[in-house]
Amino acid sequence: MRDTVPKPVLVIGGGIAGIQAAIDLADQGIKTYLVEKTPSIGGRMAQLDKTFPTLDCASCILTPKMVSAAKNENIELVTYSEVQEVNGKAGDFTVKVLRKPRYVQMEKCLGCGECITKCPLSVPDEFNLGMSKRKAIYWPFPQAVPLISTIDAEHCLYFTKKVCRVCERFCPTEAIDFNQVAETVELNVASIIIATGFQFQDPTRLAEYGYGKHVNVRTSLEFERLISATGPTAGQIVRLSDRAHPKSIAFVQCVCSRDVRINPNCSAFCCTASVKQAILAREHLPEVECTVFYMDLRAYGKGYQEFYDRARGEFQVEFIRSRPAKIEEVPENKNLIITYEDTRSGRLMKKEVEMVVLAVGVKMNPIQEFVNLPLDEDGYVQLSGSYLDSVSTRVGGIFAAGVVAGAKDISDSVTQASAAAMRASILATEGESP
C-alpha cells in the first residue's frame, strides 16, 4: 500500500451510472463528489417500474444503492447543483459548481413532509411527466435521496405573489429559509466522470404519429409511469381519454430513432423495454391484446432473446415487422388506427387499437455549457478511439459513463460506470504525499 492520500474525484450526474461510479470510487477510499442537478439522485431509473430481462422492481434495486451512496462517508452528495465550469488538466481540475437554493436548510429538514401536506399550490409533476400534480414545495418522489423538501420558486406563491408562507409556519424545525441564495463552490479534483444521462427525443417531430394531438398516444416513459405502483394511476393502465383499461395496446418501435430525418442512431434499450412493457401490460390486464411494431427487434443482451421469446410464447404478444406510416384517431371513441404494411405478407393493413405507446429514442443531455468535450458524429461524447478503451473521453482525466457516451441500457451503463471509476481512481491515487 502506497503512503499517499488520494485526491478527490468528481462524478457529474446522479443517475444509476453516476451512483455506481461514486460508490466504486468511495469504496476504494477516494473522496467523491456526486453532483446532481435535480433535488434527488436516482435519475431516469427511478421513473421505471421494472427492469428487463428479470422483471426486478427498479426501485427495489435502485433505492438501496441511492441510500448507500448517501450513507458512504467518502461520498459528498451535491444535489440541486449544476457544474458551471471545468478548468485544469488530468490530476488537477478546478470545477465551479452552482448550488441552487432549495429555500430549505438541509441540516434542519427532517423529511417529515409536513410542509408538503400544508402547501396549498398544486402544479404538474415532472416525475410523472405531467400526468399528476405535486405541491410547490416537494420531494421529486417519495424515495428521494436526500429526503429534503425543495421549494419550486417558479411556482411558489411567495416567490410569484409574495403571499402564503404556509410551509414556513408549519415546519417543526424552522428549516424554511426564503432568503437563501445560490452560491458557487469550487472543487479541486484529480479526475472527472461525466454521467449526465439522456433526454428523450421530441415525438411531436413525427407529426404522422399524432403525439400531443391524440390523447391515447403516449410515450414509453409515460407508459412506464402508468404501470408503476408509484405512478399517477397507482399502477392502473388506463387510457387518458376515458380512464378505462385499454383492450388493446400497440407498441411502436424506433420512434425518432434510426430515422435519418431526426436521429439516425439506434437507442439500444427500447426494443427490450417495449418487450418488457408488453409483458407487464399482459400481467396487469390479462385480457389486453398487445402488438409490437418493429423494424428489427434488437434483443441483444444476455437473456434478452429468451425474454423476447417469452413475450411471444408465454405472454402471446404479437410482433409485426413493420414501421407504421401513420396513426389516426377515431373521433368518437379516441381509438387509434394504425396504417402499416405487414412486410411479411407485403399487405397494406389498418389496425385499430385503444392505446399506442411510442418507443421514443434518446439523445444525451447537453454538456457543452460546462465542459468542452468533442462529440462523435452520432451526437454522443467521443471516446478515445481505441477499441479497448470504452470510458476515456478526448480530454485526459475526464471519463464518461452511461448514455452520455452512447445509448445503452441500465446494466451496460453500470458496467461502464464501474470501468470509469477504475480509470478515475488511478489518477486520484497518483496524488500528493501526506
Place this chain on the structure above:
Amino acid sequence: MKIDARLASKLQKLGATRLNRCYNCGTCTAICPLSKEDAEFPRTLIRYALLGAEQKLLSSPALWLCYYCGECSDSCPRDADPGSFIMAARRYATRQYSWGKVASVFYDSPLSSLAGLVMVTVLAVFGFLMMKGNGTFSSPNLQTLFSFQALHDIGLILGAFIGLSVLANVVTMSRSVRVTHDRISRTAGLRIWITSLLSSVMRFSMAQMDYLKCTNRNRYIAHMALFWGFIGLAVATSVDFIIGLGKIPLYPVPLQRIVGILSGVAFTAGAGYYLYKRIKKDERHVMASHFTDWAFVIIMFLAGVTGLLLTLSLYLGAGVAAYSLYGVHLVTVFDLLVLAPFTKFAHAVYRPVAIWMNQAGRNFSGLRATEGA
C-alpha cells in the same frame, strides 16, 4: 428465378442513388395514397431490386401506377428515396421492354442518348430536304414547301413504325406481367377484360383521377393540359392529313386549326410548366431530374413553341420565319414521336396498360370473392 446481381447498381445509375439504404420497413407502402390492400408498392419493388429479382420487378404493373407525389420519400426514415427508385425502375423497364432493347441507347448514358437524338434529327433533316417542294418566301405555304405527297407517305410509314414498335413493346411488357399474373389472364374472361378496359380508360387515362390523390392541383392541370393538348393536336393533324391534302386555306380559319391552336397552347403551357418546375426543383418530384426527363420535357416544349410560332408567322405572312420554324417544328415532332416507344413518352402507353391489367386483376379477384361468398 433468375437473379441479376447487378440489378441494384443498374438502377442506381438510372437515378435510384440511395436504394441501398432501405431498411425494408414498409413506411413507403403504408403512406402511399395509391396503395391498396393487394399492392406490392413500393417496398416490395425495392426488395425485388435489392435481391436482383429482375423478372419480379419488371412484371409488376404497380411500377406504372405511381404519380410521384413524393410522400414515400418524405417519410422514409432512411432517406432511401423510394420515389426516385420507382422512376429509375421505370426507366429500366422502358429499356427492357423495348424491342431489341433499342431504348438502351437513350438510357445507358447521356452521351449515347445525345448521339441517338442527333442521328435521328439528322435523318429527319435529310429526309425533309429530299422532299423538296416549290414554296416561295413571299407567300408562305407549308403545303408547297415539301412535296406534300412524300410527307404524307412518310407520315404513314412512320405512323406504322411507331404503332408496331409500341405494339411489340407492350407485348413484351404484358408477357412479362403475365409471369406473375398468369392466373388472372388465363381465367379471367373476356368480359372482365372489357369492363376493366372501359373503367381504366375513363377513370384513369382520360380523367387521371388517381393523379389528384397524389399531387397538387397545378401539377394535375399541367398534366391534363399536356395530355389533352397532345390528343387535340393529334386529332387536328390527322384531320388535316386526311381531308387537307395540300389545300387548307388560312381564312376562314378551319375548325381543325382552331382545335389545333387551342391544343397547342395547352400542350406548350403544360410542357412549359414541367420545364419550369424541373429548373426550379421546388417539389419532391422535380428535385432529381434524369437526363431522360430533361430530353423529354425540352423536346416537348420546343415542339409546342415552334408549332405556335409557326402558325403565328403564317398568319403574319412572315415567310423566312415560317419556313425555318416549320423545319424545326417538323424535326422536333419527328424526334418526339419516332422515339416515343423508346423514351419517357412510352409511359403514355405502359401506364394505361398497367392500370388495365391491374384493374382486370382486381375485378377478377372481386368476382371470385363474390362468387365464393
